[in-house]
Amino acid sequence: xxxxxxxxxxxxxxxxxxxxxxxxxxxxxxxxxxxxxxxxxxxxxxxxxxxxxxxxxxxxxxxxxxxxxxxxxxxxxxxxxxxxxxxxxxxxxxxxxxxxxxxxxxxxxxxxxxxxxxxxxxxxxxxxxxxxxxxxxxxxxxxxxxxxxxxxxxxxxxxxxxx
Amino acid sequence: xxxxxxxxxxxxxxxxxxxxxxxxxxxxxxxxxxxxxxxxxxxxxxxxxxxxxxxxxxxxxxxxxxxxxxxxxxxxxxxxxxxxxxxxxxxxxxxxxxxxxxxxxxxxxxxxxxxxxxxxxxxxxxxxxxxxxxxxxxxxxxxxxxxxxxxxxxxxxxxxxxxxxxxxxxxxxxxxxxxxxxxxxxxxxxxxxxxxxxxxxxxxxxxxxxxxxxxxxxxxxxxxxxxxxxxxxxxxxxxxxxxxxxxxxxxxxxxxxxxxxxxxxxxxxxxxxxxxxxxxxxxxxxxxxxxxxxxxxxxxxxxxxxxxxxxxxxxxxxxxxxxxxxxxxxxxxxxxxxxxxxxxxxxxxxxxxxxxxxxxxxxxxxxxxxxxxxxxxxxxxxxxxxxxxxxxxxxxxxxxxxxxxxxxxxxxxx
Numbered sequence: 001x002x003x004x005x006x007x008x009x010x011x012x013x014x015x016x017x018x019x020x021x022x023x024x025x026x027x028x029x030x031x032x033x034x035x036x037x038x039x040x041x042x043x044x045x046x047x048x049x050x051x052x053x054x055x056x057x058x059x060x061x062x063x064x065x066x067x068x069x070x071x072x073x074x075x076x077x078x079x080x081x082x083x084x085x086x087x088x089x090x091x092x093x094x095x096x097x098x099x100x101x102x103x104x105x106x107x108x109x110x111x112x113x114x115x116x117x118x119x120x121x122x123x124x125x126x127x128x129x130x131x132x133x134x135x136x137x138x139x140x141x142x143x144x145x146x147x148x149x150x151x152x153x154x155x156x157x158x159x160x161x162x163x
Numbered sequence: 164x165x166x167x168x169x170x171x172x173x174x175x176x177x178x179x180x181x182x183x184x185x186x187x188x189x190x191x192x193x194x195x196x197x198x199x200x201x202x203x204x205x206x207x208x209x210x211x212x213x214x215x216x217x218x219x220x221x222x223x224x225x226x227x228x229x230x231x232x233x234x235x236x237x238x239x240x241x242x243x244x245x246x247x248x249x250x251x252x253x254x255x256x257x258x259x260x261x262x263x264x265x266x267x268x269x270x271x272x273x274x275x276x277x278x279x280x281x282x283x284x285x286x287x288x289x290x291x292x293x294x295x296x297x298x299x300x301x302x303x304x305x306x307x308x309x310x311x312x313x314x315x316x317x318x319x320x321x322x323x324x325x326x327x328x329x330x331x332x333x334x335x336x337x338x339x340x341x342x343x344x345x346x347x348x349x350x351x352x353x354x355x356x357x358x359x360x361x362x363x364x365x366x367x368x369x370x371x372x373x374x375x376x377x378x379x380x381x382x383x384x385x386x387x388x389x390x391x392x393x394x395x396x397x398x399x400x401x402x403x404x405x406x407x408x409x410x411x412x413x414x415x416x417x418x419x420x421x422x423x424x425x426x427x428x429x430x431x432x433x434x435x436x437x438x439x440x441x442x443x444x445x446x447x448x449x450x451x452x453x454x455x456x457x458x459x460x461x462x463x464x465x466x467x468x469x470x471x472x473x474x475x476x477x478x479x480x481x482x483x484x485x486x487x488x489x490x491x492x493x494x495x496x497x498x499x500x501x502x503x504x505x506x507x508x509x510x511x512x513x514x515x516x517x518x519x520x521x522x523x524x525x526x527x528x529x530x531x532x533x534x535x536x537x538x539x540x541x542x543x544x545x546x547x548x549x550x551x552x553x554x555x556x557x558x559x560x561x562x563x564x565x566x567x568x569x570x571x572x573x574x575x576x577x
Contacts, residue, residue, distance in 0.1 A: 059498050063495075063499050079377075154348065155350035155476075156349060157350055157513060
């Protein structure tokens with residue numbers, strides 16, 4: 001993917017191409033390639049679904065920095081994590097893509113639906129992504145990735161795939 | 164219920180995890196005869212605050228009334244059975260049934276019913292308040308309730324496990340904690356007793372959590388906690404009433420490690436408790452209060468049976484009320500690393516529970532063995548016995564209490 005000269009030229013089509021590529025890497029379990037999409041100081045955040053507390057400190061479902069994100073990938077690929085024996089297969093649908101410009105980065109919001117099939121059962125995860133993307137010499141990198149997971153208001157069985 | 168063929172001193176029959184009739188009996192006996200944890204006082208801090216909970220299968224409301232008393236009300240309209248409270252938590256003076264608008268004060272009293280005139284004048288509404296669970300007591304903010312009016316006071320029920328509850332909560336300088344930081348909600352396909360047994364099981368850690376240990380062993384500080392799972396580095400204890408502890412001794416350097424990051428808070432803790440006790444406070448403890456409460460690391464964990472092979476678990480990582488914000492943030496980050504459904508630890512536990520539940524379909528092999536360490540345990544008196552960290556002494560203790568409550572026709576069953 002060629003890098004545009006300024007964020008204002010990052011179109012919805014560019015955003016869709018980027019998001020589809022990311023979804024494909026995740027569905028194909030190419031998690032090290034997926035990691036390469038992140039900057040060195042990137043964050044990956046999945047907040048708790050019921051977030052109405054005024055408390056200054058809250059626990060999230062996921063609050064990864066780059067190091068913990070690498071640990072997450074290591075656990076899934078090399079681990080092996082028991083929760084991924086046998087491994088899930090997934091298929092992701094991305095829609096409702098919007099691009100908002102910013103100073104240096106772009107903010108891309110989209111809706112996601114992730115189907116997971118594992119051990120004879122099908123499960124779905126739905127929500128909204130917020131990607132903050134930064135330009136880099138080899139394409140747009142994730143500076144911050146947030147998944148607002150609707151399912152997080154429910155009691156969940158193991159969510160060991162990347163949402 | 165006669166448990167003679169299902170429960171032996173060193174083994175448990177598969178039917179305890181698979182038979183819906185036994186599950187129903189547990190709801191009818193065990194969860195009505197024991198002190199069951201229903202919530203924390205910080206969740207109902209103000210007058211009118213409420214939150215929903217369950218005592219076994221019975222839906223209840225934990226609520227602070229206008230008189231500031233904390234009550235546990237059965238969440239079931241006296242008229243035709245609907246829940247009267249449908250929000251998970253909130254604040255209000257009244258509970259109004261959605262069906263025919265029977266309205267109750269938050270102490271349970273029935274205030275009124277619409278179109279009263281079609282009931283006879285002598286129809287007594289006074290006796291139709293929400294059922295108050297007869298016994299409600301709290302220990303250090305932990306609120307318990309019991310349907311059996313004859314049960315011993317909560318502090319007696321807790322007995323010697325109180326020392327471990329205290330040690331856990333004394334990491335808060337004020338002694339107080341706050342459950343407002345959120346909750347990890349889980350649901351696994353398996354019986355609730357799998358979580359009961361596993362929450363203090365020191366035997367599985369090295370195997371089920373191999374990846375977590377692999378990740379964390381890079382951090383020396385965590386190594387101090389989790390690396391010390393050698394047989395001489397900790398213990399398990401079983402207490403009267405089925406309570407249990409798995410404890411791993413803190414490394415003597417743990418106080419200095421804490422002091423480097425939080426010097427003032429560490430000094431204040433040390434001044435209050437002395438360094439010997441502070442080391443006990445810093446130990447890694449998994450504390451179980453029979454039948455549904457754990458205090459593990461930074462969290463209050465509640466086990467909620469749903470059916471014979473379906474269980475919900477709520478893990479509340481709590482804040483230390485007067486600790487530096489950075490310390491609370493650090494604790495939340497440690498919680499996030501292991502415990503949520505997206506964490507590096509709990510998903511592997513629940514995967515194993517799922518595998519156990521499938522394995523227990525094997526009728527050819529009915530028994531689960533809990534005899535590890537039975538030949539070599541230490542009697543500490545007052546009904547307290549101690550074994551090695553990977554022993555199953557405390558799980559045998561849970562089932563002794565289980566047998567007392569389920570296997571008897573005495574007590575406050577419904």
